[in-house]
Amino acid sequence: MSYDLTPGEELTHILYAAQSLLDANYPLDRLRDSAHVDGMAPLADFGAFLLSLPEESGGAGFSALEEAHLHAALGRHLLAPTALASTLAARIALETGRDGLAQAIASGETRVCAGVSTRNDHFLFEPDGAAMAVIRTDDGLNLVGLKDAEMEPATAMGHGRPLSRLKDVRSVGNGFKADEETARLHALLTSAQLLGVARAARDLAVDYAGTREQFGRPIGSFQAIKHHCANMAIGVEMVSAQLDMAAIAVRDGREDAAFQTAALARLAPRVALQNARLCIQIHGGIGFSAEADVQLFLKQAHLLRNYLGATDFLSLPSPMFPLAKVPA
Amino acid sequence: MMLELAPEDVAFRLNARDWLKANVPAAPAPHEGHPSREYALEWLARLHASGWSGLAWPADYGGQGLSPTRMILWYEEYVRARAPSALDCTFVALNHAGPTLIACGTERQKTFHLPRILEGRSIWCQGFSEPGAGSDLASLKTTGRVDGDHIVVNGQKIWSSFAHIADYQELLIRTEPGSARNKGLSWVICDMTLPGITIRPICNMAGVSHFAEVFYDDVRIPLSEIVGGLHNGWNTAMTTLGIERRTAAMTLQLELSVKIEELIDLARPAPGTAAAEILSDLRAEAAAVRAMTYRTALREPATPFDGSLVRLSYAELAQRIHRTAVDILGAGALAEGPWVHDYLESYSETIAGGTAEIQRNIIAERILGLPREARA
Numbered sequence: 244m245s246y247d248l249t250p251g252e253e254l255t256h257i258l259y260a261a262q263s264l265l266d267a268n269y270p271l272d273r274l275r276d277s278a279h280v281d282g283m284a285p286l287a288d289f290g291a292f293l294l295s296l297p298e299e300s301g302g303a304g305f306s307a308l309e310e311a312h313l314h315a316a317l318g319r320h321l322l323a324p325t326a327l328a329s330t331l332a333a334r335i336a337l338e339t340g341r342d343g344l345a346q347a348i349a350s351g352e353t354r355v356c357a358g359v360s361t362r363n364d365h366f367l368f369e370p371d372g373a374a375m376a377v378i379r380t381d382d383g384l385n386l387v388g389l390k391d392a393e394m395e396p397a398t399a400m401g402h403g404r405p406l407s408r409l410k411d412v413r414s415v416g417n418g419f420k421a422d423e424e425t426a427r428l429h430a431l432l433t434s435a436q437l438l439g440v441a442r443a444a445r446d447l448a449v450d451y452a453g454t455r456e457q458f459g460r461p462i463g464s465f466q467a468i469k470h471h472c473a474n475m476a477i478g479v480e481m482v483s484a485q486l487d488m489a490a491i492a493v494r495d496g497r498e499d500a501a502f503q504t505a506a507l508a509r510l511a512p513r514v515a516l517q518n519a520r521l522c523i524q525i526h527g528g529i530g531f532s533a534e535a536d537v538q539l540f541l542k543q544a545h546l547l548r549n550y551l552g553a554t555d556f557l558s559l560p561s562p563m564f565p566l567a568k569v570p571a
Numbered sequence: 572m573m574l575e576l577a578p579e580d581v582a583f584r585l586n587a588r589d590w591l592k593a594n595v596p597a598a599p600a601p602h603e604g605h606p607s608r609e610y611a612l613e614w615l616a617r618l619h620a621s622g623w624s625g626l627a628w629p630a631d632y633g634g635q636g637l638s639p640t641r642m643i644l645w646y647e648e649y650v651r652a653r654a655p656s657a658l659d660c661t662f663v664a665l666n667h668a669g670p671t672l673i674a675c676g677t678e679r680q681k682t683f684h685l686p687r688i689l690e691g692r693s694i695w696c697q698g699f700s701e702p703g704a705g706s707d708l709a710s711l712k713t714t715g716r717v718d719g720d721h722i723v724v725n726g727q728k729i730w731s732s733f734a735h736i737a738d739y740q741e742l743l744i745r746t747e748p749g750s751a752r753n754k755g756l757s758w759v760i761c762d763m764t765l766p767g768i769t770i771r772p773i774c775n776m777a778g779v780s781h782f783a784e785v786f787y788d789d790v791r792i793p794l795s796e797i798v799g800g801l802h803n804g805w806n807t808a809m810t811t812l813g814i815e816r817r818t819a820a821m822t823l824q825l826e827l828s829v830k831i832e833e834l835i836d837l838a839r840p841a842p843g844t845a846a847a848e849i850l851s852d853l854r855a856e857a858a859a860v861r862a863m864t865y866r867t868a869l870r871e872p873a874t875p876f877d878g879s880l881v882r883l884s885y886a887e888l889a890q891r892i893h894r895t896a897v898d899i900l901g902a903g904a905l906a907e908g909p910w911v912h913d914y915l916e917s918y919s920e921t922i923a924g925g926t927a928e929i930q931r932n933i934i935a936e937r938i939l940g941l942p943r944e945a946r947a
Contacts, residue, residue, distance in 0.1 A: 244577040246640040248869040251572060308572060449939045464942040466928070469935035476934050480880040484862035485855075491574050502858070509855035555842055556851040557835060563828035563861065566588070566651045568836075 248487060257294075257309050261316050264289055269320040271443075271536050277402060280369050281323035287351030291317075292329045295428075300337055301346060307431060311490040314432040315483075318439020321543045323369045323404065324357035324550050327432055328377040334425045335377070335386040348375075355386075358409070359549050365409035367394060368546065376415070379552050384429050387418030402533075403542045430504045431486075431493055433551040434511035437544060438482045441511075444518035444540040445475040448525045462525070471521045478514035485510060499562040505554045512548035519544045574865075576640070584644045590621060591652035600655050602779040602912075608694060608736040611659040615691030625665065625689045632673055632681065633689050639868040642821060650826040657822040660733040660781075664688040664695035668741050671758070674810050675799035680760065684739070696737035698728040698761065698785060699808065705730075706929050708743075709753040709805070713787065715744040717794070717801075722746060722759065724767075724790040730923070734783035735770045737763050742792075747802045756804035760796040767791070777915035778907075824864040824885045830892055831857040837910075838899045849895060856888050876937045883930045886920035893917040 268285040286292065295310040296302020310330070317326055329348055332355040336345035347353040356373035359366050360380045367376055370389065378385050393414040399406035409415065421429065449472050452463030462468045489503040497503075519541035523530040530537040576584070594617060601607045618624045626642055628634020637645065649657070669688045672681050687693040704711040713726025724744055734740065740761040747755025763770070767790035772780040799807030831854050840846035863881040867873075893914035897904040904911050921927035935941045 244573075244575050245580065245638065246574050246576070246643065246865070246869050247871075248572050248574075248866050249871045254572075449941065453941055461942050463935070464944055466932065466944065469941055469944075470928070470931045472939050472941060473931035473934040476939055477880055477884055480863060480877075481856065481859035481884055484866045485859040487572060487866065488574075488858070488862040491572055495573075495575070497574070506855040506858035509851055510859055513852070556854060557840070557842070557847055561828065561832055561854070561858075563647070563651065563825070563857075564832055565653065565829050566592070566648075568832070 253305070254309050254312055257305065258312055258316060261289065261291075261313055265316060265320045269322060271321065271539070274321060274404070274536070274539055277404060280371050280405060281325060283325055283329060283351045283354060286317075286322075286326055287329075287349065290349075291326065292333050292351075293345075293349040294330075296333070296337070300342075301349065306490075306494040307428060308487075308490040308494050310428075311431050311435040311486055311493075314435035315439040315442070315486065318436030318543075318547075319443040321440065321443070321539055322436070324433075324436075324546065325355065325369055325373070327429070327436065327550070328355045328357035330432065331377045331384065331421065331425060331429055332375060332386050334428065335384075335419050335421050338422055338425065339419045356389075357550055359552075360409070360412055365412045366397065367392075367407045367409060368550075369405045370394065370407045371405065377421075378415070378418075379429070379550050381552070384421035384426050385418040386421070387415040389415060391415070400542055400545060401538065403539075404546075427493055427500060427504050430508045430551060430554070431489055433547055434482070434489075434504075434507045435486055437511035437515040437547050437551070438479070438486055440540050440544050440547065441475070441479050441482060441515040441518040444515070444522040444537075445472070445479055447537065447540075448472060448475060448518075448522040452525055468525060471525055475518045475521055478517055482507070482511050482514050502559045502561055505556045505559055508551055508554060509556055512544065512551060515544035516541070516548070576644075580640060580644065583641055584648060587623075587645050587648040588652070590623070591648055591654055594621070595652050595654045600659060603781050605736060607781070608660055608733075611655070611661050612691045612694070614655050614659075615661050615665075617691075619690050624691070625669070628669060628673065628685075628689070632669075632685050643825075643865065643868060646822045646825050649822060650829050653829075660694050660696075660736060661688075661691065663697050663732070663737075663741070664693060664739075667697060668695040668739070671741065671798060671807060671810050675758075675807050677795075677798075679795070680798060684760070693738040694733060694736055695739045695741060696731045696734040696763075696783075698731050698734075698740045698742040700730045701727060702729050706926055708808075711743060711745060711756070713742075713744045714748075715746040715757060715759065715792070716748070717746065718791075720794050721791045722757070722794060722797075724759075724761070724787040724792060726787050728785045728787075729773075730782050731785050732782045734763070734785050735772045735780075739763060740785070741798075743804050743808050746804070750802070753805035755802050756808070757801055758798045758804040758807035759792055760798060761790070761792055762796075765790050765792065775916075776918060777912055820882060820885065821864055821868065823889075824860050824881065827857045827885065827888060827892065828861050830889075834892060834896050834899070834910075837896070846899070853888065853892055853895060856884070857892070860885050860888055876933060879925075879930045879933045879938070882925075883921075883927055883934070886927060889920050890917045 290303045293302040294305045295307050298304040333345045333348045354373045355375045356370045357368045358376045358378035360378050391414050393410040394407040397406045397408040452468050455462050485507045489507040492500040492503040523537050526537050529535045600610050625634030626637045630636040701711050715722035715724045742759045742761040746757040767788040769786040770783050772783045774780045896910040897914050
């Protein structure tokens with residue numbers, strides 16, 4: 244037993260299988276139709292919504308580490324936050340003793356969308372066909388029913404993916420509140436998706452910089468472009484290394500799990516937004532157009548950042564406190 | 572992937588913690604000159620006496636041959652105990668010269684130098700950069716003419732840290748007449764007391780002199796002091812730089828996680844204020860630099876050039892932490908003090924050992940595979 248950060252075989256296998264599923268069912272060009280709604284059946288069949296639940300609860304018996312890496316892969320494909328909401332909803336249902344509901348959610352039979360409710364704004368993302376929602380509020384995460392929800396379609400940022408506004412947030416009731424463990428998983432997995440967005444933006448930018456020619460050579464041979472790309476790579480490396488630290492801490496119930504997850508949640512949105520911005524810049528005119536996929540990364544980063552929310556990071560003790568300040 | 576410790580590793584950590592608690596000097600290290608040499612050598616001798624020197628060196632050469640896990644444990648305890656900076660005048664010997672000799676040196680060179688380095692009996696400096704060869708190291712011009720069983724060195728080196736208090740220098744010179752770029756170079760052990768060497772310390776912007784300019788005027792060095800073969804110096808030097816980018820910086824990178832806590836303690840920002848936001852970001856990045864340090868040390872197989880990612884993240888974060896400290900201190904920063912000193916010193920982070928711009932080129936070309944720039 245020792246420290247080891249080499250990805251294990253199980254993780255490699257899961258990611259390999261997930262990649263074929265994502266390539267087949269969620270290619271990026273599906274989003275050229277802005278009314279497109281991501282179906283959840285392929286992910287449900289894959290067991291994505293109960294990957295890290297113990298087998299006795301009907302789960303696949305993997306851990307938060309595999310789950311985090313799976314969500315990074317989903318993030319690359321700009322999956323609707325419905326996938327996140329379904330994963331979290333199954334957890335909340337189990338925590339509150341609703342095993343049947345958990346099964347219905349995990350199998351994709353009950354669709355659960357994601358939502359955000361802050362002081363002035365109450366939104367649901369792709370709510371079509373959803374019976375429930377996992378809504379992020381300033382006080383935490385709630386699983387609510389949408390039977391009596393009073394909502395109306397809204398135009399998403401930049402005429403983006405389907406969005407509805409809750410006319411009266413009280414119409415969905417209080418629902419069931421996620422416990423601390425599920426709230427932490429929410430931060431971990433949403434951050435993982437942001438990492439996926441940052442990676443996809445980096446790769447698209449590097450690809451374009453290597454092929455687009457101006458002044459008779461690929462623009463990626465110019466230092467100004469290279470350095471943008473290097474900054475994107477640095478951001479990805481920081482978040483991805485921190486994701487492993489946080490995921491391992493969560494998986495093992497380590498004392499520093501709260502700190503590591505909060506650090507990750509602080510970094511991931513910043514890097515995703517930075518990479519989306521630089522990706523647009525490197526693409527020039529086409530990056531600013533709605534005809535290329537580039538702009539989708541930016542909008543997804545904004546969406547996920549808001550679904551993630553903020554925590555008071557400074558109030559959490561650091562595992563690297565100087566010795567003089569280590570609590571006894 | 573796991574971060575669990577065997578009971579022996581836990582015992583190792585606690586042992587390190589106790590030892591450091593009992594042995595870290597109370598007095599801070601002097602910034603420059605012979606007092607800094609004496610302080611560093613005394614500290615290294617003390618480390619050595621208790622089996623804490625040459626941690627990454629193989630046991631065959633008197634090192635501890637520590638596993639990556641134990642290296643991390645030791646350095647975490649080290650920085651949390653606020654032990655003397657590892658980037659002192661023993662750094663080049665322990666982290667460049669020693670490992671290079673282990674990799675490329677002759678038996679005689681190893682037998683003579685390695686114990687002296689480990690026991691805290693010799694200081695080394697680096698002689699790579701020249702006034703005309705900074706980022707473009709391969710354009711160096713200092714020559715070594717072969718004359719019988721000696722080479723005769725003429726030229727000039729610069730930015731050589733601790734040259735004026737060093738015993739030996741790892742000297743990279745052009746030994747093959749008419750050679751160009753990285754061909755025809757040799758990596759030579761230069762005794763700093765040889766006739767013909769003139770050293771002029773250079774004061775840096777923090778007001779201390781720990782680097783220097785070195786002039787060579789017909790300095791005769793025996794051929795037997797060449798490491799890794801005549802005209803093969805570039806390969807030898809790349810061994811050294813490779814080591815620098817891997818493990819040696821671990822302690823500095825981990826130290827940021829302690830420094831940011833000290834800064835938060837100094838600032839004590841109210842939640843929701845701009846200062847709290849800035850410090851939260853810095854703290855998250857320090858955590859990520861620690862995570863990258865772990866990854867670089869603990870992931871197999873090692874990925875080439877990953878060192879550039881963590882090194883650059885570290886360097887720029889170190890600068891931002893110190894800039895923030897100075898912002899927080901306000902007018903108080905106009906007087907000399909530890910944060911202010913370190914703030915000024917931190918300007919070297921993105922210059923020394925490969926500028927941030929060169930590191931970004933490496934990341935873009937070697938990791939991301941972008942087309943190389945046109946070069947002379």
